[in-house]
Amino acid sequence: QKEVEQDPGPLSVPEGAIVSLNCTYSNSAFQYFMWYRQYSRKGPELLMYTYSSGNKEDGRFTAQVDKSSKYISLFIRDSQPSDSATYLCAMKGGGSNYKLTFGKGTLLTVNP
Amino acid sequence: DAGITQSPRHKVTETGTPVTLRCHQTENHRYMYWYRQDPGHGLRLIHYSYGVKDTDKGEVSDGYSVSRSKTEDFLLTLESATSSQTSVYFCAISESEGVGPNTEAFFGQGTRLTVV
Numbered sequence: 001q002k003e004v005e006q007d008p009g010p011l012s013v014p015e016g017a018i019v020s021l022n023c024t025y026s027n028s029a030f031q032y033f034m035w036y037r038q039y040s041r042k043g044p045e046l047l048m049y050t051y052s053s054g055n056k057e058d059g060r061f062t063a064q065v066d067k068s069s070k071y072i073s074l075f076i077r078d079s080q081p082s083d084s085a086t087y088l089c090a091m092k093g094g095g096s097n098y099k100l101t102f103g104k105g106t107l108l109t110v111n112p
Numbered sequence: 113d114a115g116i117t118q119s120p121r122h123k124v125t126e127t128g129t130p131v132t133l134r135c136h137q138t139e140n141h142r143y144m145y146w147y148r149q150d151p152g153h154g155l156r157l158i159h160y161s162y163g164v165k166d167t168d169k170g171e172v173s174d175g176y177s178v179s180r181s182k183t184e185d186f187l188l189t190l191e192s193a194t195s196s197q198t199s200v201y202f203c204a205i206s207e208s209e210g211v212g213p214n215t216e217a218f219f220g221q222g223t224r225l226t227v228v
Contacts, residue, residue, distance in 0.1 A: 032212070032215070034216065042222070043116075043219035043220050043222050044202070044219045045219070046217070051212070088154070090217075092211060098209045098215070100155075104153065104154035
C-alpha cells in the first residue's frame with residue numbers, strides 16, 4: 001500500500017462548479033498537510049497548508065483534514081478555467097520523518 | 113515567487129555522459145532538495161541538503177550525487193546518465209525543517225532532462 005493515494009483523474013468540470021480533490025494516507029505519523037498546484041510545464045506552487053483536523057479556508061479554496069479517517073480534501077468553489085492544473089497533495093510527519101511525501105497528483109480541467 | 117533558478121531548463125544528453133544540474137536560490141534558506149517527477153510516480157526525493165557541505169540521500173539516490181559549497185547553490189550530478197534518468201528535475205527550498213511555520217517547500221521551475 002502506498003503511503004499516499006491520490007486519484008490521478010483526469011477530472012473535467014464546467015466553469016463555476018465545486019471541485020473536490022482528495023487524498024488518503026496510511027501513515028498515522030503524518031501531521032502536516034499541504035496542497036500544491038502545478039500548471040503544465042511549471043514547478044509546483046504551494047496553495048494551502050494545515051496542521052490539524054478540520055477546515056482551513058482561503059478565498060475559493062478550502063482544505064479539510066480528517067486524521068481519524070486519514071483523509072484530506074481540497075475544495076474549490078466557483079471554479080475558473082485558470083484553476084486548470086494538476087493538484088498535488090503532500091504531507092509529512094513527526095519524529096525524524098520530516099520529508100514530504102507526495103500524492104501522484106490529480107489533473108483538473110475547468111471548461112469555460 | 114521564491115527566488116529559485118534552475119539551469120539548464122532543458123537538456124538532451126547521451127547515455128554514459130556526466131550531467132550537472134544547478135539550483136540557485138536568493139532566499140538564504142538552509143534546506144535545499146532535489147526531486148524528480150515521472151508519470152505514475154509523482155515527486156520523489158533524490159537528495160537534500162541541510163547546510164553547506166551537509167547532504168543526505170533521499171528515496172531514489174542511486175546514480176546521483178550532490179554538492180553544496182555555498183548556501184545559495186545546490187548541484188545535482190548524474191555521474192553516467194542512463195535512459196531511466198530521463199525525467200523532470202525540481203529543486204526546492206525551505207527555511208526550516210520539521211512541522212510548522214516556515215517549513216513549507218518552495219519549488220523551482222524544473223529542468224527537463226532527456227537521456228538518449
